[in-house]
Amino acid sequence: MDLQSGKLYWPTTVTNPPSYPRLDKDVTCDVLIIGAGSSGAQCAHFLCNQGLSVVVVDKRKVGEGSTSTNTALIQYAGEKSFVSLSHTFGEASAARHLKLCEQSIRHIEQISGELPIDPDFIRRDSLYYASYQEDIPSLQEEYALLRKHGFNVEMWDEQRIGSVYPFRKSSALYYYNDAEMNPLKFVYGLLEKARLEGVQIYEETEIAGKRFEQDAAVFFTKERREIRAKHVIIAAGYEDKDFKVEKNATLSSSYAVITKPVEQLENWYKRTLIWETARPYVYMRTTPDNRIIIGGMDKDTAYADTRDSKILASKDKLISEFTKLFPNIPVEADYYLGAFYGGTHDGLPVIGQYETYPHCYVIMAYGDNGTVYNGVLAKIVTDQILHGSSPDMELYLQNRPLLENVKV
Secondary structure, three states: OOOEEEEEEEHHHOOOOOOOOOOOOOOOEEEEEEEOOOOHHHHHHHHOOOOOOOOEEEOOOOOOHHHHHHHOOOOOOOOHHHHHHHHHHHHHHHHHHHHHHHHHHHHHHHHHHOOOOOOOEEEEEEEEEEOOOHHHHHHHHHHHHHHOOOOOOOEEEEEHHHOOOOOOOOEEEEEOOOOOOOHHHHHHHHHHHHHHHEEEEEEOEEEEEEEOOOOOOEEEEEOOOOEEEEEEEEEOOHHHHHHOOOEEEEEEEEEEEEEEEOOOOOOHHOOOOOEEOOOOEEEEEEOOOOEEEEEEEEEEEOHHHHHHHHHHHHHHHHHHHHHHHOOOOOOOOEEEEEEEEEEEEOOEEEEOOOOOOOOEEEEEEOOOOOOHHHHHHHHHHHHHHHOOOOOHHHHOOOOOHHHOOOOO
């Protein structure tokens, strides 16, 4: 799959990326992880030092998939609101999902300080503003539900927003303790730590076939090498569909601009993450070298040619949207791209378990908080493998119960 096109920023931030060999022999292991992006790397992290033999393979160089275009706003709130998720799954389940995302962020922060490659994890607050006057009641309802469940969020009015930002919006939610990071450094760091702790990692090793036996799954590479495993985690990101098509999954296109470094960011209050209620929405963050990442302008297309034809126009539009908020920060695009972006119809990421794929878990951390979702799903799947169960598994299974299907 042609995952992205354009001029990529994150690869330029790593001078000596780790590299791994191709698989050139048959191997047997307890757990095979297919995919060495965020989900595969986080799975490898949870599984290492657990007394299991673990093998990770990727058909590309590690980190060259969607990780290289992930803009890495680390948040627990997502595009589908708490209120909307409650209508679909029930309030308790929606609250549990958000709490798991909070836990995932805390774990990402903790492990970031232990990695051999520093992923530049920084805690940031988030401003989520009302794009239109008619969005205010929904923000107020969201605020009430978040506060009911103990989330650290405030409701800001136009005066409060205008007192610290160079723009005015009628209303906004202000979330405390979200974060930002370098997603490529994070994946490199996780994999290097896992390698040092005994995980076998192979890149440029493409899976081309499979066979299932009573007690094992056997996958074959293009070079006709055999990998026999008791458990398999398919962590191939948006290319999961190459293994199993999930009817709840959607695919569209998104765009991002990374500016040249800017000299003055004093007008950007606490360098918060910023996004909006409009759909599709625009979001923005800063980087440690004082660049600005502006993303969004999502388009409902899963065709690479159509996506790529809109990159230049989307770049200009994203710059324009930023300038509306920060007219005194002159910016110039340095990197810009278009990339596929996965979501789900019901708003939650998915763990797939299918009769046609015994011994396998398919991780589909689709949504705007992919890095955080990957942490949630990786922990659940590794608990299943290590302990035989997880209390949160049912919330994310592909056949999870929707509220309208539950008898009250």
